[in-house]
Amino acid sequence: MAIIDKKGVLHGSVYNIVYRGYFDKQVAQMKPKKFKQTLASKESSLEFGLCSTTARVIRHAFGYTYGGYDGRMINRMNSAVRNGVTASQKARGERDMHDADLGFLNGFQFNNNSPLPKVLRARPQTCLDAENKICIELPAITRKDIQAPSVNVHNYVLRFVAIAFDFKKEVFCYNSVKEIKIGYKESFEGGVIRLDDEVIKGRLVMLSMSIHAYASDGFGGAQTFNSKAWSPSELIGAWHIEAETETETENSDNGKTYRIIPLYYPGNNILKEIARLREKAEATAKKRPDKALWLKPKSKVKTDTGGGPPNGDVKFSEI
Numbered sequence: 001m002a003i004i005d006k007k008g009v010l011h012g013s014v015y016n017i018v019y020r021g022y023f024d025k026q027v028a029q030m031k032p033k034k035f036k037q038t039l040a041s042k043e044s045s046l047e048f049g050l051c052s053t054t055a056r057v058i059r060h061a062f063g064y065t066y067g068g069y070d071g072r073m074i075n076r077m078n079s080a081v082r083n084g085v086t087a088s089q090k091a092r093g094e095r096d097m098h099d100a101d102l103g104f105l106n107g108f109q110f111n112n113n114s115p116l117p118k119v120l121r122a123r124p125q126t127c128l129d130a131e132n133k134i135c136i137e138l139p140a141i142t143r144k145d146i147q148a149p150s151v152n153v154h155n156y157v158l159r160f161v162a163i164a165f166d167f168k169k170e171v172f173c174y175n176s177v178k179e180i181k182i183g184y185k186e187s188f189e190g191g192v193i194r195l196d197d198e199v200i201k202g203r204l205v206m207l208s209m210s211i212h213a214y215a216s217d218g219f220g221g222a223q224t225f226n227s228k229a230w231s232p233s234e235l236i237g238a239w240h241i242e243a244e245t246e247t248e249t250e251n252s253d254n255g256k257t258y259r260i261i262p263l264y265y266p267g268n269n270i271l272k273e274i275a276r277l278r279e280k281a282e283a284t285a286k287k288r289p290d291k292a293l294w295l296k297p298k299s300k301v302k303t304d305t306g307g308g309p310p311n312g313d314v315k316f317s318e319i
Helices: 039-061 073-086 246-250 267-287
Strands: 002-004 010-014 017-022 025-030 125-128 133-138 155-166 171-182 191-198 204-216 222-224 233-240
Touching (some): 039 073, 133 204
Antiparallel strands (some): 204 222, 204 233
């Protein structure tokens, strides 16, 4: 049975049609039917789970850089991660975020209600220097260069956060953090900002830039204006940092103590499940060759010795 809510949107099912709302739209779709999944469809579904959990980890790690996000940010992050993973040269079941094309994440906006390029006139340029430290080049910035969320804003903080992920070990850490204050008496003269810490080898390092607006609360404290409506935060850089030796991979902390944060990431188990399904399919193919057509190479169409079209009927199984 379907019901109509206060907004006039149908919810529920009528016969084999399901009604629901999506933002301000009415959606009607057929009821899903049971079907037998192929190995390829199972692998695709599992890899989608790997990408969505990877995206969740990234969102959680950078959660301190934005005070709110737009309603479609989660789906956009899932898509960006999946596009990056599928662009890898490795086959499905052998690839994860460490093999991804990070170009799909560069420029990602955590809040499309206030994208960084519209809030700040200046655009950052990032790179790694010879000492494996992150450098951000910015032109001069004053209060006038920032689109304020309110006339009551007293000062801003430009925050740069570099996070090092190791999805194989299911941990991440805050590699380096830098802040620049912009106020009535404070501005940025322009130039290269060099983060203090060397990036951790053997990890995937991402860099965000966010803007935080504050005003005095009248009691010596500060009130933030960052919210879902205004909270610019962008991924302005991402790098695969290779480890030179296995020892560096195991002890990749650059001699500095970092707070290692464990994370819930079932991606490694998903890769193991894909491998298990393939082994099971291969075992089935050996026992029941007729049930494993996906392993059979296509036969060539038989032709006569004269080089013309085949004589008589050609069976579909021969094509």
